[in-house]
Amino acid sequence: MTASEGTLPATAKGRATRDRIIDAAAELILTHGVQGTTNPEVRAAAAVSGSQLSLYFPDKESLVRAVLNRRGDQVIDVTQRSAEGALDSIAALRSWAAFYAARPDSWRGGCRFGSLASDVLKSDLDLTPDVTAGFARWRTLFRDGLAAMQERGELRPDAHPDSLATILLAAFQGGMLLAQAEGSITPLNTALDGAIDYVESFALEARPR
């Protein structure tokens, strides 16, 4: 969290108010998009006054930046929890994919971060660096896991953890968009299974430790 996300409150009550504003804005943006979300709606949904809103978020950019960062934290958290830790085995990647397969409604609203990112990139807000950083942080999770596998001799030396991480994240983003378009989780499952099968094609037997 940085100063450019708006003013940080000094008190617990202030922090709760600020959090409530971010949650309300995140929810509204999910449904109506960045352009379709207005200050009066955020104020009403968070039950705050105009002066409270502008105290913590002087402009729309600072509010959307805070929502983007929160969404970024959330997708990293869900990715780690669904993989039950580091993404450093084929089993962990399968567990990540299984999380969505077990939640047939998880396509609704699209990817919490990617759908918002797509929206932000199209808006007049100057938040591209935040989008870039959010995806980079997420991809690093996959890259680090794949690099650890390679280090342990579980991935062939000619595998590229950077490229494979991009392939996994692209499959997730594209699969999620197709799932939204079809109103079914199936395209996401198919895209993730394909990407993980591809990663697995570089796998070697785990060496005894």
Add this chain to the structure above:
Amino acid sequence: MTASEGTLPATAKGRATRDRIIDAAAELILTHGVQGTTNPEVRAAAAVSGSQLSLYFPDKESLVRAVLNRRGDQVIDVTQRSAEGALDSIAALRSWAAFYAARPDSWRGGCRFGSLASDVLKSDLDLTPDVTAGFARWRTLFRDGLAAMQERGELRPDAHPDSLATILLAAFQGGMLLAQAEGSITPLNTALDGAIDYVESFALEARPR
């Protein structure tokens, strides 16, 4: 093109006016999104009066539907031209991917259809069936090509043309979003190369004809 896209003009001049409106709206939506594009902007950009606009497009839904269908036609056309015909060989798929690799700025604005689709799915417009149909039409190109390869004995019998088509299209959509986020075509190249390598892992030597 259907009646639900608005009124179809009887004269060549009317058709040119209608086309100009669609082009202007498509360009504005690409930059500002569906919600950020207003009637006065479309009128100004297309140099038409309010009554001309409402003659052909009585509401925003009919206008955005026409833009969506035009974008759908365009991506199918680009896909076929870049593959130099049917997508019924690994070489044709590589040629499709090479088209984007050779155009390092082609991430700008994102996928002409996918980026608009993501925007439309988030809007209040009732256009989900049009988005679904647009992706289905595009995926069929890939599916039919892969099915033809399988029929000719160039893909293993256990390959699923339907699933592989989803994997290719998801890689394109996700890769395009990551390319936009990074301001570089590299993630798209990486995602497409990975998906096509995966398809190729199901390839058999072409049988002599």
